[in-house]
Amino acid sequence: MGALVPLTRPGWVEAGRHLLAGLELAVAEVNDGGGIGGRPLELVVRDTAADPERAAAAVEELAGLGVVAVAGEYHSVVARAAAARADALGVPFLCSSAVLDALTEEPTPWVARVAPAQSHGWRIYGDFLLGAGRRRIAVATQPSVYWATGTRVLRDHLAPHGGTVVELDAHTLGPEALCDALVEHGAHALLLLVGTPEPAVPIVRAVRGDRRLAELLIGAPAGQPEFAGWAAALGEDGAGIPFLRYLPESLGPLGERVGKELRERLGEAPSFVAYEGWDTVTVLAEALRSHGTDRAAVAASWPEVAVDGTRGPIRFSRQPGIDVWQWAWPPVQVVDRDPAQPGGDLRILHTG
Template identity: 25%
Template sequence: MMAGWGIRAATGLAFALAAIVPSAAQDPIKIGEMNSYKAIPAFLEPYSKGMELAVEEVNAAGGVLGRPLEVVARDDGANPGDAVRTAEELVAREGVDLLAGTFLSNVGLAVAEYAKQRKVFFLASEPLSDKLTWENGNRYTFRLRPSTYMQVAMLMDAVEASGAKRWALVYPNYEYGTSAAETFKQLLKERVPDAEIVTEQAPPLRKIDAGAVVQALADSRPDGIFNALFAGDLAQFVREGQTRGLFDEMAVVSLITGEPEYLNPLGGDTPTGWAVTGYPWYGIDTPEHDAFLSAYQEMFDDNPYLGSVVGYSTIKAIAAGIEKAGTTDTEALVDAFKGLTVETPFGDVTFREIDHQSTMGAYVGSLDLVDGEGRMVDFRYVSGEEVMPSDEMVRELRPAD
C-alpha cells in the first residue's frame, strides 16, 4: 500500500484498508490492530470498513493532538499463540503506541495477558468472555462490546416470559461459549428457580456435527433452547433443526443471532419467534445512528453490519482517550480511559473505572421473516448499564490492578 494511508494491512489480507491522512502530517499515532480476518471474514471485513471510516473522519478533522491516526493491521491466525507473537511484532518491530482488536475470546484473553506483562494499552474490541474484565482483568486492558454476562442478562426477560422449564443448551466449546453457558445457568436459577437443564451440547468451534447435535437436543425433550452458536455453526444448526422440526413450538433464546453477519446468511431459513440480541440497522432511528449510517453507505455503497459499528467505535474510543490523556503514554492513556465517555452510533458509552467495561449495549428483539429475509422485529435497545453486574460482584471476581 502507498505511504500515507491511514490503515496499513499485512500482506495477504484479502481486502483493502485505505483511509487517507493529510499529506503534510508527520509522526502518526500508530494503532497496532490484530484480528481473525481470514477465519471470521463475515464480521471482520465490515469491521475493517468501520475502522476506515472512523480514521478518515478523525484525520479529516485534524487528527488527534495534531497527529494523524494510522492503523497497522495484522491477522492473528485465530490462535492465541499466534496472536501474542503478532502483538510482540507490532510493539517491537512496528513501534505501535497501543494495541486494539481481536475477535475470539481465547485470543483476546491471551493478548490481554501480553498487555499486562508488557505494560501496553489494549482495547479489546470484540471478545465477549466475562474473564476479560473480571477474573483475568488487568490495568492495561479495556473492553468495548457488552460481555457474555451482559448479553445473556438481556435475554432473561424472554426466558422467564416463555414459561419454559426444561432447558437445553448448545454452544461452541471454547471460552465464549462456556462463559455464556455458565452465565445462563446462573441467571436461570435466579430467575426461574424450578427450571432444569436437560442437556448441554458443546460442539467444537467451526466443526459442528449438526445432525448429531439436533438429535441429542430432540432426545432430551426440552421446551426451551439456549443457543450461543454463531457463523457457519449457527447456519448448519438452524437448517438441520428446521428440517427436523426441532424449533416447532419451542422457546429459543439466542445470543448475537440478530447480528446481520449471522442473520443474513440464513435468508428464508430464518427461524421465527427466537428472542435474540443483534443489530437491526434498518430500523434504528436516532441522530447518532442516522449520521453513521449515512456516512457508511456513502463511503462503501453498502449497509453496515455490527462489525462496522464495532470497528468504527474502536477508533473513536481510542481517539477520545488519547485526546483526554494529552499523550500516547501508556499509563496516562490507561488513566484517561477510566470513566471515558465516547459518542458511538449507539449513543454515548462510558468505560467503567471498576472493571474497564464499556456501557455499550445491544438491541434485543425477536426474529421474523420479512419479504423472505430474516429480520429483527419488536426490538429495543438495552444499555449496558441496565445489565451490568454490581460493583460488589465485580470486586469479588476481579483482581486488584
C-alpha cells in the same frame, strides 16, 4: 495505532470486515479533522484469524513497532490472549467486540472494553427466554471457555425462576441425533453455542425439518444470524432465531450519520460490530488528544475519558468481577430476522 481483526478463516471473517470498516472510517474522520496534534493517525492492521497465539504475537510485534495503543478483536478467547500480552508489555488495549468477562486474570490498568461483558448481555437473553415462557433450555455446544461461560451464566440466571439447562455436545452428536436428544429432553428452546457455518447451519436445517420440533425455539445469543452470510446459507430457515446485538432501539444523529457512511463502505447494512469499531477509535482519539501519546498516559485516561459514541455516551468504570475498565453498559437488544419479511428484516423482541 495497532488493530487486531479476524480477516481469514477460521476467524469470523464477516465480523472482521465490519469491525475493520468501523475502525478505518473513524481513523479517516480523525485525520480529516487534523489528526492528533497535527499528525495523522495511522492504523496498523494485523489479522488474528481467530488464533490466540497469533494475536499475542501481533501485540508483541505492534509494541515493537511503537504503536501508542492496540484496538479491536472480535473473538473472546483471542482477545483474552491479546489482553494478557498487552498487560505484560504495558501497551494500552481497547477491546472492541469480545465479551468474555475474564479478559485478564488479574485487575489491569492497561485494558478497557467497549463491548458489554458476557454475563451482562446473556442475562438479558435469559430474561427474554423467561418472558417467552421457555424454561427447559438445551444448548448445543462445543469445547470453549466462551461457550462454557455462557452456559453457566444462563444456568445460574434461569435456575431461580425454575429454568433448567441441559448441554448437548455438538462435537459428538450429529444433527439428527441432536434432534432425538431434544425430543427426549422435552426442550422448549435450543441455543446454538457453536460456530458458524459449521455446525450451526446443519443443526438449524435438521431442527427445522423435524416435525417433532415444530414448536421449538432456536436461539443464538452469540449473534450468528447478525451477518448476511447466515441468511444466504439458510434462507427462510434462518429467520425467527433470536440473537443479541448491541444497538439502541433508535440511533441518534451521530449514529445515523456513521451508519450511512458504514453502509457505503460495506455495501450492506452495518452490524453492531461496525459501530463498535468506530466507537473504539473515537475513544482512543479522545484519549490521545486529552492525555497525550505516552502509553502510560493513555492507560491512565480510561476512567476520565468521556465521548459521544454512535450508541450513546461512553465512559469507563470498574465493574464487579471484571478486571478491565468497562463501558457499563452499551445498549443490549434481543432481535431476530422477521419470518414474515422477504428480506428477513430485523425485529426487536426484548431490550435490556
